[in-house]
């Protein structure tokens with residue numbers, strides 16, 4: 199069965215093989231087709247619909263079904279390559295305290311850990327499913343989900359098992375922080391032994407990735423040596439690497455990520471020139487999470503510096519109860535444009551193609567024949583309305 203989609207005022211393909219056709223500089227690099235049509239059909243390996251044809255509406259072939267979007271824009275579905283959606287509890291009071299001057303230090307993770315351990319499977323599943331639905335309603339079609347609020351073998355495994363029910367992009371983050379019950383004498387080493395031993399062995403079958411909160415500025419998180427140990431153990435267990443780094447201060451995360459061939463280093467709020475040089479030309483994406491700076495009152499990362507140096511940049515939400523309670527990729531795009539010096543086209547690419555690179559997925563992020571038909575519809579004539587109409591719910595994933 200195939201479906202013809204017409205009434206597309208502006209189709210943003212992000213297809214690098216497509217000529218931009220001399221369009222506006224505002225859409226450079228986006229492979230835009232105006233007054234476009236799409237044919238979606240078949241089913242890929244996992245029976246997801248695939249794009250069969252892309253082009254001007256006047257040249258569209260026939261299909262079994264047709265829908266008319268009535269003059270809306272279509273963009274690739276957003277790829278949110280960094281989230282922590284498996285949690286229970288509420289830390290809105292911590293957010294309120296930060297708004298009146300309290301600094302973020304990672305200490306609140308233990309509060310979420312306690313609430314998450316207490317929740318039943320059914321409660322956690324319902325919370326998770328609601329968050330994924332909230333994301334789809336805002337245009338996100340792929341989400342990466344980390345563990346990290348269980349912090350013991352049983353609850354880390356449970357978080358990953360639940361996350362696997364909604365995405366293949368699952369990340370073992372046992373090394374989020376040292377849990378409160380391991381903060382006494384010798385507890386830190388014992389916890390790292392557990393993370394790199396029994397916990398990793400139990401979690402690896404449910405995860406694609408391993409991650410670590412590499413942040414020597416937080417007494418709860420991990421330094422370079424500890425982070426290296428976690429990442430190397432994860433790699434030996436068959437997992438691919440990602441890193442939380444350089445969130446609270448300059449530190450070893452970015453260069454460690456590059457050295458070990460991690461797919462992405464996430465946050466990148468405080469980078470030295472040497473970090474930027476190391477990222478440029480590496481296979482490691484710098485994933486920026488502007489919702490975190492919004493919610494912690496930290497300075498925004500310098501996206502311009504990274505882009506001008508040729509670093510691959512992605513945007514993600516980092517949706518979590520502590521540092522960013524928003525699941526909205528349109529908001530991240532708006533913040534990137536308003537606060538981080540990214541052009542709208544750069545921000546859109548970072549939220550789509552950039553996210554796909556950060557997850558090392560070449561089947562996602564572009565509207566292109568043979569690729570998955572993961573699409574988002576913008577209730578406006580152009581994608582420019584995403585940052586322009588900030589806060590207005592105009593983007594949704596297209597349900598085919």
Ligand SMILES: N=CN[C@@H](CCC(=O)O)C(=O)O
Nearest residue numbers: 304307411516518519520521
């Ligand atoms: N920084 C580490 N982890 C999360 C925050 C987790 C929390 O505070 O609950 C982040 O990516 O910002």
Ligand SMILES: [Zn+2]
Nearest residue numbers: 280282442516
């Ligand atoms: Zn995070």
